Amino acid sequence: MSAVAALPRLYDDLAAWWPLLSNPDDYAAEAEFYWQCIIEASRIPVRTMLELGSGGGNNASHLKANCELTLVDLSPAMLRVSRSLNPECEHVHGDMREVRLGRRFDAVFVHDAVAYMLSEADLAKAMETAWVHLKPGGVALFCPDHVTETFSTTGT
Numbered sequence: 485m486s487a488v489a490a491l492p493r494l495y496d497d498l499a500a501w502w503p504l505l506s507n508p509d510d511y512a513a514e515a516e517f518y519w520q521c522i523i524e525a526s527r528i529p530v531r532t533m534l535e536l537g538s539g540g541g542n543n544a545s546h547l548k549a550n551c552e553l554t555l556v557d558l559s560p561a562m563l564r565v566s567r568s569l570n571p572e573c574e575h576v577h578g579d580m581r582e583v584r585l586g587r588r589f590d591a592v593f594v595h596d597a598v599a600y601m602l603s604e605a606d607l608a609k610a611m612e613t614a615w616v617h618l619k620p621g622g623v624a625l626f627c628p629d630h631v632t633e634t635f636s637t638t639g640t
């Protein structure tokens with residue numbers, strides 16, 4: 485089975501429904517928090533940013549006010565959703581474990597999509613992708629929804 489065939493239906497044939505479930509306005513505060521984290525940690529001015537697993541582009545819809553964004557996602561259908569929200573951003577079809585754009589960015593951002601790295605080997609590949617696309621002094625920010633310290637199976 486190919487990686488694309490393994491995508492959940494919400495990222496595939498149901499992707500057009502994504503904006504009904506996930507409103508870009510709801511991402512304003514967290515996008516600002518991520519931006520502040522990035523510029524505080526960066527040793528270079530942040531003018532360009534690569535997002536890996538950018539999905540429908542909700543964080544990007546806010547981050548693009550601060551810098552030039554390149555958005556990579558495995559799902560062609562989610563890229564279509566993001567293109568309609570963020571027509572001014574570059575969109576690239578690719579897998580965060582192996583995509584190579586042949587250029588470097590001031591920052592690399594991997595939001596909740598990092599949760600799709602289901603093994604240490606895949607996570608290492610995604611981190612390598614971030615590394616090879618980063619300029620010296622730049623920042624890679626990974627923001628998983630869950631970490632060991634806060635994960636709960638009871639929902640509390």
Ligand SMILES: C[S@@+](CC[C@H](N)C(=O)[O-])C[C@H]1O[C@@H](n2cnc3c(N)ncnc32)[C@H](O)[C@@H]1O
Nearest residue numbers: 537539541542543558559562579580595597600
């Ligand atoms: C919840 S969405 C991301 C939403 C995004 N953080 C935002 O701000 O709108 C998760 C995305 O991860 C993408 N994804 C999953 N595995 C991937 C991979 N190996 N490489 C690139 N994108 C991947 C899915 O196609 C999906 O679009």
